[in-house]
Amino acid sequence: MSEYLPGLAGVPATKSNISDIDGEKGVLYYRGYPIEQLAKHSSFEETSLLLLDGELPTTAKLAEFDSQLRENRQVKYHIRELMKALPATGHPMEMLQTAVASLSMFYPGNECLTSTEMCEDLNYIHNMTVKIIARMGTIVAMWQHLRHGYEPPVPREDLTYAENFLYMLNREEPDPLLAHIMDVCLILHAEHTINASTFSALVTASTLSSPYSVITAAIGTLSGPLHGGANQRVLEMLNDIGSPDKAEAYVDEKLANKQVIWGMGHREYKTKDPRAIILQGLVAELMEARGGDVNPLMEIALEVERVVEDRLAHKGVYPNVDFYSGILYHEMGIPADQFTAIFAISRTAGWLAHWREQLADNRIFRPTQMYIGSEPREFVPIGRR
Amino acid sequence: MSEYLPGLAGVPATKSNISDIDGEKGVLYYRGYPIEQLAKHSSFEETSLLLLDGELPTTAKLAEFDSQLRENRQVKYHIRELMKALPATGHPMEMLQTAVASLSMFYPGNECLTSTEMCEDLNYIHNMTVKIIARMGTIVAMWQHLRHGYEPPVPREDLTYAENFLYMLNREEPDPLLAHIMDVCLILHAEHTINASTFSALVTASTLSSPYSVITAAIGTLSGPLHGGANQRVLEMLNDIGSPDKAEAYVDEKLANKQVIWGMGHREYKTKDPRAIILQGLVAELMEARGGDVNPLMEIALEVERVVEDRLAHKGVYPNVDFYSGILYHEMGIPADQFTAIFAISRTAGWLAHWREQLADNRIFRPTQMYIGSEPREFVPIGRR
Numbered sequence: 056m057s058e059y060l061p062g063l064a065g066v067p068a069t070k071s072n073i074s075d076i077d078g079e080k081g082v083l084y085y086r087g088y089p090i091e092q093l094a095k096h097s098s099f100e101e102t103s104l105l106l107l108d109g110e111l112p113t114t115a116k117l118a119e120f121d122s123q124l125r126e127n128r129q130v131k132y133h134i135r136e137l138m139k140a141l142p143a144t145g146h147p148m149e150m151l152q153t154a155v156a157s158l159s160m161f162y163p164g165n166e167c168l169t170s171t172e173m174c175e176d177l178n179y180i181h182n183m184t185v186k187i188i189a190r191m192g193t194i195v196a197m198w199q200h201l202r203h204g205y206e207p208p209v210p211r212e213d214l215t216y217a218e219n220f221l222y223m224l225n226r227e228e229p230d231p232l233l234a235h236i237m238d239v240c241l242i243l244h245a246e247h248t249i250n251a252s253t254f255s256a257l258v259t260a261s262t263l264s265s266p267y268s269v270i271t272a273a274i275g276t277l278s279g280p281l282h283g284g285a286n287q288r289v290l291e292m293l294n295d296i297g298s299p300d301k302a303e304a305y306v307d308e309k310l311a312n313k314q315v316i317w318g319m320g321h322r323e324y325k326t327k328d329p330r331a332i333i334l335q336g337l338v339a340e341l342m343e344a345r346g347g348d349v350n351p352l353m354e355i356a357l358e359v360e361r362v363v364e365d366r367l368a369h370k371g372v373y374p375n376v377d378f379y380s381g382i383l384y385h386e387m388g389i390p391a392d393q394f395t396a397i398f399a400i401s402r403t404a405g406w407l408a409h410w411r412e413q414l415a416d417n418r419i420f421r422p423t424q425m426y427i428g429s430e431p432r433e434f435v436p437i438g439r440r
Numbered sequence: 441m442s443e444y445l446p447g448l449a450g451v452p453a454t455k456s457n458i459s460d461i462d463g464e465k466g467v468l469y470y471r472g473y474p475i476e477q478l479a480k481h482s483s484f485e486e487t488s489l490l491l492l493d494g495e496l497p498t499t500a501k502l503a504e505f506d507s508q509l510r511e512n513r514q515v516k517y518h519i520r521e522l523m524k525a526l527p528a529t530g531h532p533m534e535m536l537q538t539a540v541a542s543l544s545m546f547y548p549g550n551e552c553l554t555s556t557e558m559c560e561d562l563n564y565i566h567n568m569t570v571k572i573i574a575r576m577g578t579i580v581a582m583w584q585h586l587r588h589g590y591e592p593p594v595p596r597e598d599l600t601y602a603e604n605f606l607y608m609l610n611r612e613e614p615d616p617l618l619a620h621i622m623d624v625c626l627i628l629h630a631e632h633t634i635n636a637s638t639f640s641a642l643v644t645a646s647t648l649s650s651p652y653s654v655i656t657a658a659i660g661t662l663s664g665p666l667h668g669g670a671n672q673r674v675l676e677m678l679n680d681i682g683s684p685d686k687a688e689a690y691v692d693e694k695l696a697n698k699q700v701i702w703g704m705g706h707r708e709y710k711t712k713d714p715r716a717i718i719l720q721g722l723v724a725e726l727m728e729a730r731g732g733d734v735n736p737l738m739e740i741a742l743e744v745e746r747v748v749e750d751r752l753a754h755k756g757v758y759p760n761v762d763f764y765s766g767i768l769y770h771e772m773g774i775p776a777d778q779f780t781a782i783f784a785i786s787r788t789a790g791w792l793a794h795w796r797e798q799l800a801d802n803r804i805f806r807p808t809q810m811y812i813g814s815e816p817r818e819f820v821p822i823g824r825r
Contacts, residue, residue, distance in 0.1 A: 057443070058442070059455065062803035063805055063807035065624065065807075066442050067442065067443075067809060069806070071660060071810070072811075082816075085549055092819035093816070101822075111820060111825055113825050117822065135520060137526065138524040140518060140521050143547060149527055149542075149650075150545065151536055155541040157526060159531075160529070160538065163529060165529070168664075168761050169665050184763075226504075230676065248811075249807060250806055251647050251806055252647075253806060258643055259657065261447065262665070264663050264667075265663070268660030268661070272640060272656070272657035274643045275650075275654070276643060276660075278645070278650070280554050281645035281646070281647040281648050281804050365696035375612070417447060418446040419447055419666050419667070421634075421639070422449070422453035423451065423453070424634040425452045425456070426453045427456065428456065428459075429494075431473075433474055434477035434481050436481065437486075437502065440497070440499075
């Protein structure tokens with residue numbers, strides 16, 4: 056038996072072509088392309104197809120994928136009715152897990168994979184992938200209205216993924232710069248090697264469960280506070296701080312008490328998270344475009360950033376992708392409890408790329424345990440215990 | 441880096457006190473007690489508490505747990521309304537995954553675990569455990585009526601878990617022998633070390649996600665045809681065979697073509713699955729009590745069993761737990777597509793015992809990957825691809 060390593064830390068659980076991290080240099084690659092280049096030149100639609108297929112698509116392939124995504128944005132009205140039956144107080148991640156689990160009932164023919172032919176049927180896999188990615192944004196945006204008692208807007212086919220998502224959230228066409236920022240956020244969150252939620256997707260996929268089950272499991276795993284959810288906490292922290300002049304004392308007190316400052320540092324990167332650098336640039340761009348007329352929390356965030364970099368940069372701790380995505384989403388008027396759901400929309404592209412890779416060379420995940428429990432013993436009748 | 445072992449086969453992923461298998465001798469222990477003794481002397485309620493707490497309960501503790509289970513059988517009528525919004529054609533496992541995911545919205549205060557105090561709060565953990573186990577049977581039984589357009593019966597507090605489940609399924613108090621058989625089936629399926637669904641529960645639990653998310657993920661993983669679902673396929677196979685005189689030719693043809701005969705063999709056991717031996721005894725008991733007046737499929741099953749034992753026993757292949765549970769559930773009038781959902785009801789006790797164990801010594805599951813993809817490369821504009 057191999058050595059027991061808690062959390063399987065350092066244990067290779069899969070061979071993968073999809074993404075790679077160079078933590079020393081602070082580089083993240085999707086299919087070999089540095090994330091900076093994708094953020095600059097690509098779109099969420101193109102990046103999704105790159106993650107899924109392994110290559111940057113031709114004009115024709117991208118156009119086909121994009122139009123499939125647009126056509127599949129609608130969800131059946133029965134799903135809307137189901138969502139109306141959910142308590143308005145529920146967290147968007149709980150709603151998302153429930154709604155995605157229900158999709159396999161609403162769209163039959165996509166149940167468990169029952170043969171090796173199905174695992175190798177790239178048409179089937181592609182179609183499932185399109186349908187799930189397309190509907191994630193719709194479901195998250197619909198909930199924003201349904202939970203307040205209003206009918207959600209109908210998705211539009213004439214907008215990009217990012218534009219339509221913001222349109223559905225706010226019932227108006229988004230400012231082009233904000234739509235661009237959302238598109239970049241979706242690119243940056245789409246994939247990050249084999250973290251807990253992606254691993255969870257692989258384990259569920261390995262029994263040839265349906266892709267809806269795979270994404271449902273991954274959403275549940277992402278929802279845990281040790282994984283997703285940090286960007287929501289960044290916003291709560293900024294609200295706690297209250298004003299820019301209190302940021303320095305807040306950070307120093309947290310550091311002195313060895314408490315968490317949300318949105319700081321990342322175990323994979325010894326230097327600054329490359330995604331954070333990109334988002335930091337977008338924050339600056341937005342500040343400039345607005346002539347400084349941004350949400351008050353932005354000023355608190357910039358002050359927290361300054362203090363943290365001053366105190367912790369020499370230890371390799373910098374604001375991470377969650378820090379900046381939180382303040383950018385807030386600037387778009389998105390409530391903090393939706394942030395992890397947006398992460399899930401984007402990461403669905405990566406999860407499904409890993410699903411496809413798992414099916415291509417599947418082996419059920421069945422590790423062993425170290426049994427450390429009781430020796431065999433005799434049952435004792437209840438009267439004699 | 442450790443060696444890459446596909447499916448993590450042979451890699452210890454956890455230390456566990458809960459159950460142990462001696463595959464050479466064909467023995468399964470829950471907390472040190474051989475499964476035969478639990479099947480003979482215990483109940484599903486007592487066995488669940490044993491799995492969760494580690495010790496056989498005193499009379500007072502068992503009475504308290506049992507009454508908590510009875511009190512928590514009801515689900516809110518909003519959950520019934522949500523289930524009514526689900527397509528009647530959906531598989532019970534898809535329904536169960538959706539309904540369990542929704543529970544965390546209907547019962548707030550049970551969201552993600554946000555502190556180490558929560559992970560160590562045995563009251564919180566116990567209460568969550570009771571509520572989830574109690575409601576699993578209710579939800580599965582309700583679906584049997586809702587999917588046919590009828591209001592489900594209200595759960596009864598004066599019956600045992602197994603009795604109430606059969607009462608809710610059939611709207612009448614069960615025959616005592618059938619209720620006993622159901623109770624034994626629930627005991628036998630409650631736990632089986634770290635298989636794919638239990639491992640999936642651990643991975644989801646490790647981000648401190650809610651227990652509802654943990655069970656939702658495990659249900660999805662169990663639903664895959666490489667894991668649960670074999671007992672449903674046993675019934676479909678028996679229907680395919682059609683009559684006892686065709687069983688021999690059917691088995692021999694499958695063997696000659698190296699095709700699967702459902703419900704035969706188990707990778708963990710070199711000898712007969714101890715759970716199968718227990719269920720085989722119950723089949724005989726039921727045959728005798730009925731004076732042979734059983735469902736026609738039973739005769740086909742007994743003939744398949746005879747032929748398989750004749751052809752394969754020397755290779756260590758025998759009918760397994762799925763073979764016998766399928767024919768027993770069928771004899772209770774339960775439709776085959778509900779069999780895996782019954783497995784899930786029972787296994788929830790084991791999943792939650794592992795959830796508790798994971799929280800007591802948590803480390804997020806974050807294995808590594810072997811990156812075998814493209815070297816770093818430059819983005820190519822779409823016009824030049």
